[in-house]
Amino acid sequence: MDKLIPKLHKLTQNLWWTWKPEVRTIFRDLDLELYHKAHQNPMSVLKQIQPEQLEQRAADVDIPARVDRALRQLKEYLTPVTTWGLTHAGAMRSRPIAYFCMEFGIHESLPIYSGGLGILAGDHLKAASDLGVPLVGVGLLYHEGYTSQVLNTDLWQQDVVEPFDIADLPLVPAVDHYGQPVQVSVELPGRIAHAAVLEVQVGRIRLILLDTRVKQNDPKDVALAARLYGGDQRMRIEQELLLGVGGARALRALGINASVFHLNEGHSAFALLERARHRIQADEMDPHLALQEVAAATVFTTHTPVEAGHDRFPADLAAEHLRSLAEGLKLPLEEVMGLGRVNPHDHGSAFMPTVLALKLSRRANAVSALHGVVSRKMWNHLYPGLREEAVPIGHVTNGVHLPTWLATEMNHLYESHLGVAYQGSLTRPDTWSKIEGVSSAELWETKQVLKARTLRFIRKSCADTRERLGLPEIDPAPLDPDALTIGFARRFVPYKRPDLLFTDLDRLDRLVNHPDRPVNLVFSGRAHPADNTGKALIQKVARLLEDPRFRHRIVFIENYNIRVGRLLYQGIDAWLNNPQRPLEACGTSGMKVVLNGGLHISIRDGWWAEAYDGQNGFAIGTGETHANQAIQDQRDAEDLFRLLEEEVVPMYYENRNSVGVPRCWVERIKQSIRTLAWRFNADRMVKDYVDHLYLPAAIGSSCQMPPP
């Protein structure tokens, strides 16, 4: 026992466990109830578990042997003989990629993410780790975490701060060459903000996080990184300065001489000014040359075709905050301001970090092929004289980290049919073509196991919500276990149209309550805490579900997050995505569903525009868009209903074999896995970044760089 606790503790210290189900279950098996109460956080479990319980369970469920096995696996993982990264990106080993992002979604117990952007960043780090790509993540530590969604009796979203103990995270001070903890400071108007530099280990990857809880800071600056996306415009620009400028300084203080800065979204764009400032001051470089050099070594990824999704800081606010950087850059303030404006001479217009990032990066990309087209059009005015097709924004389509999102049972199925080592060759089509050899019955049965678990979770979650709200219990319990179950979970914003199916309630009634072919619908999703339009959409959907016609068939699950998402993706039969085309830059939740044997039903937008082949899921509409949004909405609703009524529902219920397996449906699942899994995983995404962006940027920049 004496040795067991330190060993368990050691396992908690690398977030590698977040994508190792066999390690997570060690902690779950110690105390199931505590595990869930502690947000699946192993460190909290260890801290709170009673010694007698630990001793008892250790013997009952063979913990010591499982811990030894896990520690050996971790050690082997951390000291590989060779990796894809060593052979393909070995040149960057001494000079890694610095990957900046405002949020990182790695696990529900580390609440420094809010949604898709963060989860993509988390998946990027994990895949870079698996592949052995030299990369360091840079972000902020939000010490108050994020808020949870709780509906009140008006079914209006309340944003409740979740109590969470930061001491239960495997964060350690990052140290310099002399073993000393590192702090950085950032000049803000009339003051200097400080941050301690902490780090957390994500497999082989270091994630550097800036922590404003230091004693030199006055309370206002401690609060600067209290919460993700909290506060007003002033707080936002100061957070972005902290991330960009502070992050670049932290790397330097740690002796990390990054080859390339990869800015995942524009929030961290100030890092580029700081990088240039340092070259100008430390190496007495010409300011314009320094800016060019920085651009050569920068990769910028843009994530949204929605105008309002890009920060715009009023000119006065930006000028006030850029004064100190401009001095350091030895450039007139107006010139620096101009770097964040489409037209630099348009004095008085807002400062946009996205524009700064585009101007100071030689390589920029969108996150799907269609989003590339849209982004080139959107930013064409930034490149006067260039035709739209020539605008230098390419694309790398997003992908998802398979081990994070895959159900254990699906993993076993893949191991037995694709080969035990299939996770080492996720990006090869021939790995996945072996899915054809799986019997339909086995695939179907596996899916039923996952579905049963997901439905149990959904019922429990709904019952808890109803009890809290004082709503009567639904009898019988909602969601027929044999019914086709379709999920819809995402951020609630108008362009994602969570209410599209509710435009014709009678038709929806006929669809879900069909006597022989019923349909369950599961909704989940949050609105940004400051977004009342999104909250009104949630209220609208949640209220409609109280209608006696829908109560048994349609539910809303509170608090969509990584855990809720994982459970939905794994057990749902089909996933619905019906945004206004072309506003969904990529979308990744559908990819997670596909890996788990679910089918994607989507508008031809984002990744689906390049993924759908006529047989590997379902497409709503043709991909044409009408200039009048109301007409388009009407058309899409009509197409969606027709698709569900005439194709999706019949395929699920018809053509069943003697043991009830729907032949065509399962064929389609196989087609979906075979054609999509190898392309839309995060290994493929990270390899694309390395081959097409990181390596060219590292090589292009190295000839001008001094030796480290």
Ligand SMILES: *Cc1c(COP(=O)(O)O)cnc(C)c1O
């Ligand atoms: C994957 C994921 C997202 C992003 O999915 P979209 O399809 O882009 O909406 C958002 N939230 C959670 C919890 C996720 O797991």
